[in-house]
Amino acid sequence: xxxxxxxxxxxxxxxxxxxxxxxxxxxxxxxxxxxxxxxxxxxxxxxxxxxxxxxxxxxxxxxxxxxxxxxxxxxxxxxxxxxxxxxxxxxxxxxxxxxxxxxxxxxxxxxxxxxxxxxxxxxxxxxxxxxxxxxxxxxxxxxxxxxxxxxxxxxxxxxxxxxxxxxxxxxxxxxxxxxxxxxxxxxxxxxxxxxxxxxxxxxxxxxxxxxxxxxxxxxxxxxxxxxxxxxxxxxxxxxxxxxxxxxxxxxxxxxxxxxxxxxxxxxxxxxxxxxxxxxxxxxxxxxxxxxxxxxxxxxxxxxxxxxxxxxxxxxxxxxxxxxxxxxxxxxxxxxxxxxxxxxxxxxxxxxxxxxxxxxxxxxxxxxxxxxxxxxxxxxxxxxxxxxxxxxxxxxxxxxxxxxxxxxxxxxxxxxxxxxxxxxxxxxxxxxxxxxxxxxxxxxxxxxxxxxxxxxxxxxxxx
Numbered sequence: 001x002x003x004x005x006x007x008x009x010x011x012x013x014x015x016x017x018x019x020x021x022x023x024x025x026x027x028x029x030x031x032x033x034x035x036x037x038x039x040x041x042x043x044x045x046x047x048x049x050x051x052x053x054x055x056x057x058x059x060x061x062x063x064x065x066x067x068x069x070x071x072x073x074x075x076x077x078x079x080x081x082x083x084x085x086x087x088x089x090x091x092x093x094x095x096x097x098x099x100x101x102x103x104x105x106x107x108x109x110x111x112x113x114x115x116x117x118x119x120x121x122x123x124x125x126x127x128x129x130x131x132x133x134x135x136x137x138x139x140x141x142x143x144x145x146x147x148x149x150x151x152x153x154x155x156x157x158x159x160x161x162x163x164x165x166x167x168x169x170x171x172x173x174x175x176x177x178x179x180x181x182x183x184x185x186x187x188x189x190x191x192x193x194x195x196x197x198x199x200x201x202x203x204x205x206x207x208x209x210x211x212x213x214x215x216x217x218x219x220x221x222x223x224x225x226x227x228x229x230x231x232x233x234x235x236x237x238x239x240x241x242x243x244x245x246x247x248x249x250x251x252x253x254x255x256x257x258x259x260x261x262x263x264x265x266x267x268x269x270x271x272x273x274x275x276x277x278x279x280x281x282x283x284x285x286x287x288x289x290x291x292x293x294x295x296x297x298x299x300x301x302x303x304x305x306x307x308x309x310x311x312x313x314x315x316x317x318x319x320x321x322x323x324x325x326x327x328x329x330x331x332x333x334x335x336x337x338x339x340x341x342x343x344x345x346x347x348x349x350x351x352x353x354x355x356x357x358x359x360x361x362x363x364x365x366x367x368x369x370x371x372x373x374x375x376x377x378x379x380x381x382x383x384x385x386x387x388x389x390x391x392x393x394x395x396x397x398x399x400x401x402x403x404x405x406x407x408x409x410x411x412x413x414x415x416x417x418x419x420x421x422x423x424x425x426x427x428x429x430x431x432x433x434x435x436x437x438x439x440x441x442x443x444x445x446x447x448x449x450x451x452x453x454x455x456x457x458x459x460x461x462x
Contacts, residue, residue, distance in 0.1 A: 019253075019291060021254075023296060024293060024295055025050050025053075025054055025293045025294040025295040027047035029045070029047040029048055029050075029051050030056065031055060031056030031066060032056075033051075034049075034051040035069055038052060038073045038074075039073050039076075041356075043356055044354050044356075046295070046299060049297075049301060049350055049354050052070050052346070052350045052353065053297060053298060053346050053347070054294050055067050055070065055346070062340075062342045067345065067346060070346060070353075071346075071378070073349070074352040074379055075380060077353055077380065078352055078361070082359055082382045084420055085382065085419070085422040085431070085433070086377055086382060086383070086419045087383045087422045087423070087424040088383065088386050088387075089148050089386035089387070089426060090145055090146045090148065090386060090443035090445070091149065091150055091209075091387055091388065091389070091426075092141040092146045092148070092149050093150050093388055094129075094137050094149055094150070094201060095153050095154075096128065096129050096134060096151060097127065097153045097156045097159075098126035098127055098154050099113040099116045099128055099154050099156040099157075099187075100113060100154030101155070102154075102259070112124070113157050116156075116187050116188055116189070117186050118187060128156065129189075130189060130192060131192040131197050131199070131200035132200065134151075134197055134200045134201050135201065138201050138203045142203055142204055142206060142446065143448055144389075145442055145443035145446045145448065145450070145454055146387065146443065146446055147205070147207055147425070147426075147443065147447060147449065149201050149206055150210065150243065151201060151208070151211075152210070152245060153215065155215070156187075157181055157182040158181075158182055158183065158184035158187050158191060159184075160181070160193055160194070161193060161220065161225075162193050165220075165222075165223065168223055172222060175222075179221050180218075180221060195233060195237040198211075198234055198237035198238045198239050199237045204447045205447040207240045207241065207425070207427075208241075209242070209243055209283075210239055210242070210243070211234055212242065212244070212271075213246050213263060213271030213272060214246035216230055216242075216275070217263050227273070227275070228278060230274065231271075231277075235278050235279065235280060240280070241280050241426060242272070242275040243283050244282050244283045244318075245283075245318075246263070247268055247300070247304075248262075248286075248287045249286065250265040250268060250300045250304070251265060251292070251299050251300060252264050254291060257291050265303065269303065269307055273307070273310070275313075277311075282313050282314055283314065283315060283316050283317070284307070284308075284318070285318045285319070286300050286317075286347075287320045287321075288320070288339060289321050289322035289338040290324070290334075290335050290338070297347065297350075298354065301350070302354075304317065304358070305354065305355055305356070308355070308358055312357075314358050315426075316361065316383060317351055317355055317360070318361075318364065319344075319348055319361070319362070320367055321338055322335075322338045323338065344368065344372065345376065345379045346379075348361060348380050348381050349379045352379075352380030352381070361380055361381045361382060361383065362381060362383040362385060363376040363377055363381035363385070365384060370413065374413060374417055384414070387404060387406065388405060389454075406441075406454060407421075407423070407441035407442050407454070408441050408453060411436050411439065411441050420434075421436070423443060423444065423445055424445075425445055430445060432444055432445060441453065442454055
């Protein structure tokens, strides 16, 4: 037992829980030993990570002085690994559809897929874009200078990988129940196939970042296709890299509570390995601050680190603090809030210290806001997301921090904390440092970018 035990089982960071988890934040390590290992650069164990996350206190409160020691160690590690630069990308979010029936309790992005059926009389504010509509969105954004399209969508029952997949799914008896499939003609708008959407969004030399492990599972449901074969077809249709969202917490006893209809932890790992095996870069995420405890969080980090040890395909790690407002978990009283500021700081810091094989750790201004997002850049993070242009998922869950960040915003904010602003490509292999005195600033790495500020570019078109 640690000299400073963490919270009891069934009690999480935001209030009492009714869950008796097998994995609890108790260790035989001490905070002092864990911190010494972190400072020396020695590879951390799960117990080390738990001690650093909990600051080894005897109650549920985080020790402020110990917390600052962890943040300091992480900030030094960040400086040693990637230096002082803070990177960002010129990107667009194009979410194809909100139609979904998976039933994740942390999500308010989806609309019941039944509401989208032609005969439905259910009012909803959701949407489905055709491939042609997706292409138009990307075309317009390319003219503004963006060069990354991120697309993460609901699991529309009418979506299939390709025509062959449609034929297979149509052959099932009671396909809606057995393989979550209804023919696209049942819906007001046909989303096309995944391959058609990939092709539509692959305009010019844009980088297409799409197809989470959950979407890849949806694109192979009802078949014996491997993830490798699915991602190969997606790659050939235009996919350039895959987002490692749908990870949530990679511990199944937590997933059984918050997303029982989703793939399990091993399914997420299998999908990521399939994507990497065909030459796609991937990211990895964690979505924390709901029902999980600190042991679950570090077990998740261990899964990510092990995956990176095996594959080397992860370009960045993206911690996502649970936005609780307007989600079923909150509305049903399962949680009383999200992670605290101290928990956010420690999660970023311990991610940097634990993931010794992943260079880049992101601070999400969409999740954290400007002030905290900037603070987290001094807790171990080195990337500050991108311009976004649209972000429906967090907004629909009650997020408050907007949908667009200009290059001049980045330059002003990062210069204020003394960190160099650096435009990057999605894969981090190409970068451009921006001179604060040489504005106004706009993207230069895109196929149609010429340094013009993005909104100025849009105004010129109108």
